[in-house]
Amino acid sequence: MVRSLRRSDADVWQAVRARNHDWLRPWDATVPPGAAPRPSSYRVVTRSLLRQAKDGLCLPFVVEVGGCFVGQVTVSNVARGSAQWGSIGYWVAADVAGRGVAPRAVAMVIDHCLGPVGLHRLEICVRPENTNSLRVVEKLGLEQVGYAPRFLHIDGAWRDHRIFAITAEEAPEGVVARLSAHQSHQ
Incomplete structure (x- = not known):
């Protein structure tokens, strides 16, 4: 299941991130020297994401499996006007990696954004070494x-x-349908 991020996700978000620190560290954004520091708490991160969501600049989602928080998909840098696009970032816990959770969650978010949200284009940027992504x-x-x-x-x-x-x-039929078709041909 994919649902909107809530302030009340703080404890479970922090616990999942802490358990998966080594798994996520090679792919997590860091602050370059001389830049303003990153927010240090979930509360500050969430406040910023939810403010951006209210302004239509981002869509933060939680990924759940069996009612348990296992990751996040965020559509950021949403541009309206003549562009109608956004950029997708995501992560999942190591214990669900390789089970189709990330592709399904990202497909659901893409379908939501290209459908009801009304975006026209979405991008996903991936490090060449990140074979999972x-x-x-x-x-x-x-x-x-x-x-x-x-x-x-x-x-x-700085990474390529x-x-x-x-x-x-x-x-036109959606990315979830495309994913299901891909899985049935394996």
Whole structure:
């Protein structure tokens, strides 16, 4: 299940992140030298995400399996006007990795954004070394549209990223349906 992030998710979010620190650290954004520090608490992070959501700039979601919090999908940098696009980031706990949770959650968010939210294009940027995330975009049938050298500060350094994108025209039946079709052919 995918649902909106809530302030009340604080304790479980912090517990899952703490348990998965080593699993997530190589892929987590970091602050480059000289930049303002990142928010240090869930409360500050959530307040910022929910404020951005209220302003239509982001859509933060929680991923649950069997009623348990196991990850997050966030659509950020939402641009309206002539662009109608956003950027998707996600993570899941190590104990659910490889079980199809991330692809299904991301597909659900894409369908929601390209449908009711009214976005036209979504991007997912992935480090070339992140084989797990590359497998997610492969399962979803997203096309690589670019390569961005030194794109984001991740795990203490500026890291290259492959850029994948999808538009509403590319998935008229939805990405969940595309994922299901992909899984039935395996």
